[in-house]
Amino acid sequence: MSNLFDPVRVGRFTLANRLVMAPMTRSRAQLDGTPGDLAAKYYGQRASVGLIVTEGTQPSEDGQGYLTTPGIYTDAHVEGWKNTTAAAHSKGGRIFIQLMHAGRMSHPDNTPHHRPGVAPSAIAPGTGMFTAKGMQDLPTPRALTVEEVRQTVADFAFAARRAVEAGADGVEIHGANAYLIQQFIAPSANTRTDEYGGSIENRARFAIEVAKAIAAEIGADRTAIRLSPGTTMWGIDEGVQGPDLYRYLVAELDKLGLAYLHIMHQGNESLLPDIRKLWQGALILNRPGRPREQVGADVASGLADLESYGAMVLANPDFVERLKINAPMNEAHREGFFGGTERFYTDYPTLSEALPA
Template sequence: MSPLFTPVGIGRYTLRNRVVMAPMTRSRADDAGVPGDLVATYYAQRAGAGLIISEGVFPTATGKGYVRTPGIETDAQLSAWKRITDAVHGNGGRIFMQLMHCGRISHPSMQPGGELPVAPSAIKAAGRAWTNEGLKDFVTPRALGAGEIADVIAGYGRATRRALAAGFDGVELHGATGYLPEQFLSSGSNHRDDAYGGSVKKRARFVLEVLEAMTAEAGGDRVGIKVSPEMGFNDIVDATPQETYAYLVDQLRGFNLAYLHVALFGAKVDYHALLRPRFAGAYLLGGGLDKAAAEAALESRRADAAVFGSAFLANPDLVDRFWEDASLNAPDKSTFYSPGARGYTDYPPLRATENA
């Protein structure tokens, strides 16, 4: 039997298979960050995964960075997510919420009161933000004051508590893709000269304190973290990434986390070889995998589970297709972030494809 279809322990859970659905921004929430019934259908369709990691969810309103992305700060958002987790659990699945604070990768039009986005330092990222009025250049963010950092960290704790109240099985800290945790971690975006900047140890402090807040609410066995060294997305740069990520993962040992999720895209270093031996929990490997590559990683024990992104987007029954070695639907990139069911909940399942 393929190792993809064997059980695996992740934190307090035993997953029925090792196929994990990646967190993917889909922009189907309303302007208040409330996901609707269509979102429940989308996740329920994909509940065959051993674990679903949700799209990035902003823990507080200042963390929003894209139009039509969901939050977990308000009661309306929590109630909507409860319907979604009920739908996933009703289909036998498990789901973690990914908490994503975009930091400087935002725009005043998406911030409370039209304020500037926040960041570790007032350094503008190259690129443009997706807003209701179309693409707009990123702005120079406002550097967080020392006292404000504690408030942001506490916001992650509250969001974790609310995610569990909404029925999620756990939470993942989005520590990749150039968002706020990676902005603190990386030397190119963090020029602070206080306790949160300078040395690798100080730059990692924010991430570790966020994890402290999250595990205090959920326990380490219901918390994971995602990193993506040297991805470079959203203009993120670090001068010594191997040192940075080796140090960070070494510090995770005391948290007893459910998993470390490492997605590699274009890195010149084999970070899986660097990081896996440093982490005692489940190791989730992602980044452009197909079935054969995932099986090879599992068989060689380079990973405990394999994370699939666009393949799951276009194939809600991806696990069944892998089981039967069936062909896959191709994802329609033009609908990745557009509103509505097209390219979201209307991909044909295997049986419909075969009977067409």
């Protein structure tokens, strides 16, 4: 039986423990997508977890969806990320940059080129997004041509190379949460009739091609992917074939020898054991809203090799230490989740800082 505080092998790395900082959008990058100095402090503070997975980071101009999210495709981005990866490494941590293409979850006012989002098909998600002008409805995206799909695959690989140049230990492909890769998976967002639409194999093709391209570029042992089977947010409906698609996709991805598979689980409990059997490598499980008393249950049962946490790590720079001694946790303040300064970003106290002198 494994314990949360046991070391674990993930790709080419042995991690100090089985706790992972889940990717969380914080919207504090500069307008050009370059991470600021506060990002280095923020991630460095939390480097005692076995692995940090950064906030979603766009691999191209078309990949941006939200205001002030970071990029990793220009020289300025690389220089900005170097400070952050160095801060994590200086504390003995490991850090993967999450590559996130928002697809149709994008507003022209939030992107450098001010064009509508791109997607598998020209279907609007039916929701709004915060912009500099306030909340606005998301426009209908432009459907990617086959040539553009292939260029997007190349964009992911290029961004992965840049991430490694910036000092990242690896990258996690964001294939979850209703963004571009899941848009290809879901029939509600993908009505294509070419090789990227229709059958299970075709709708899984884009995710597999992205993973293969990145693995070829930086090595499979520092390439990972996050999936969220069954997610229904923002117009995503994977249909009755959804579980079978994920069984196929996980089996195909397993052949690549990736560093890990990261599952955000929000339902269909019966699918998890199948994924566990199909996936031979390290498996990270994230259960949004999991209560403190259940932390460690999936590692102890063998259902997962690692567990990832969001808000608890966000609010507790010393999350690992607090778990070890069963200390109280800081509460996360939602008003500081997106945008702002150091308030509710880098000013959450550690146990030693909270105690009176």
